[in-house]
Amino acid sequence: MSFMQALRTRWSNADSLVCVGLDPEPAKFPARFANDADAVFAFCRDIVDATAPYVCAFKPQIAHFAALGAEDALARLIAHIHAAHAGIPVILDSKRGDIGSTAQHYAAEAFDRYRADAVTANPYLGRDSVQPFLDRADRGVVVLCRTSNPGAGDLQDLVVDGRPLYQHVAHKVAHEWNGHGNCSLVVGATWPAQLKEVRAIVGSEVPFLVPGVGAQGGDVEAVVTNAKTADGTGLIVSSSRAVLYASNGDDFAQAAANAARELRDQINRYR
Numbered sequence: 001m002s003f004m005q006a007l008r009t010r011w012s013n014a015d016s017l018v019c020v021g022l023d024p025e026p027a028k029f030p031a032r033f034a035n036d037a038d039a040v041f042a043f044c045r046d047i048v049d050a051t052a053p054y055v056c057a058f059k060p061q062i063a064h065f066a067a068l069g070a071e072d073a074l075a076r077l078i079a080h081i082h083a084a085h086a087g088i089p090v091i092l093d094s095k096r097g098d099i100g101s102t103a104q105h106y107a108a109e110a111f112d113r114y115r116a117d118a119v120t121a122n123p124y125l126g127r128d129s130v131q132p133f134l135d136r137a138d139r140g141v142v143v144l145c146r147t148s149n150p151g152a153g154d155l156q157d158l159v160v161d162g163r164p165l166y167q168h169v170a171h172k173v174a175h176e177w178n179g180h181g182n183c184s185l186v187v188g189a190t191w192p193a194q195l196k197e198v199r200a201i202v203g204s205e206v207p208f209l210v211p212g213v214g215a216q217g218g219d220v221e222a223v224v225t226n227a228k229t230a231d232g233t234g235l236i237v238s239s240s241r242a243v244l245y246a247s248n249g250d251d252f253a254q255a256a257a258n259a260a261r262e263l264r265d266q267i268n269r270y271r
């Protein structure tokens with residue numbers, strides 16, 4: 001099943017637009033993992049198993065694993081999601097972007113080495129740098145458009161040919177790069193006005209990955225009302241720290257499940 005089919009099926013069957021971001025930080029793990037040589041995998045696996053009923057996707061962030069030398073844990077974690085929670089797509093957040101001959105290795109990294117269903121990509125180098133990802137018609141390509149961070153506007157808001165650069169990205173991705181129907185856009189929850197503008201540019205066929213609720217303070221009601229599609233979907237609302245570290249006690253998995261369920265319910269009130 002393609003990423004888009006899996007996502008739509010999951011939106012419907014789980015009745016959820018929530019994505020749990022897997023951003024392991026061992027200093028924040030519960031004490032029980034202190035002497036566990038495989039703590040990164042074990043912590044993330046427990047979070048995945050507890051939150052799976054409430055999510056449409058999982059999003060591991062590659063630097064959080066690579067900085068710890070835990071690439072093997074990342075590969076096993078994605079394999080675990082596919083085996084134990086078949087049908088829940090995995091978005092590898094690696095934000096790659098390079099000349100085409102190198103980008104094809106980044107595509108192989110995400111889709112063949114790690115077996116991700118989708119990957120985040122940086123469009124700054126232009127279409128040929130994203131093409132190796134776009135060519136994988138069954139996999140999703142989640143292109144940075146208007147990111148959630150405070151400095152997002154430094155470059156993304158620069159006016160080019162009469163409109164901000166992020167709007168050019170939105171237009172190009174939706175109307176030129178999406179020949180296989182496998183593109184999505186990253187638009188941060190911290191920018192409700194831009195969410196509305198981008199939805200107006202791209203229509204209903206392009207899902208948005210929306211990080212920035214939870215720890216970054218994005219407003220869930222504004223996200224959903226401004227960016228949902230007519231059928232009340234179109235969004236992958238991602239939260240990492242607010243779910244992963246909801247408790248650092250022995251109840252961490254249950255606390256994460258509660259946080260994911262509450263986010264799902266909060267989103268669903270406005271769909």
Ligand SMILES: O=C(O)c1cc(=O)[nH]c(=O)n1[C@@H]1O[C@H](COP(=O)(O)O)[C@@H](O)[C@H]1O
Pocket residue numbers: 021023061093095120146147148149186187188211212213214215216238239240241242
């Ligand atoms: O591509 C992303 O996932 C991403 C894009 C963006 O604009 N903002 C953003 O925060 N992210 C990622 O989403 C996650 C947000 O984590 P929390 O703030 O803990 O929910 C981090 O892994 C970020 O790297």
